[in-house]
Structure formats: C-alpha cells, structure tokens
Amino acid sequence: AGTERKAVIAPHVLAVNTDQADLTGLQYIKNDYLHRILIGVRQTVGH
DSSP states (O other): OHHHHTOOOOSSOOOOOOOGGGGTTOOOOOSBTTBOOOOOOOOOTTO
16 A cells, blocks of 8 residues: 555554643653654544
C-alpha cells in the first residue's frame, strides 16, 4: 500500500487523550525516529 500510494506507513500507532490536564506532565520529547507526536483530526476508517 505504501508503494502504490506513495505514503509512509506508521507500523506502530498509539492513541492518546490530548486533554490539557492529561498533557501537563509532558515536558520533553527526544528528537529521533522513536519519539514522534502526530497531530491530526482524521478518524480511522474501519474502527
């Protein structure tokens, strides 16, 4: 699918509650491929 659509596939995805109260403990995220935050509003198709 990634080759056909020229898309980057995220093999591991974690859903997080982004309420402000839940993010207060977040201070630092490493800048490498193991620590990424994806922000978006698109719903998942099929789930």
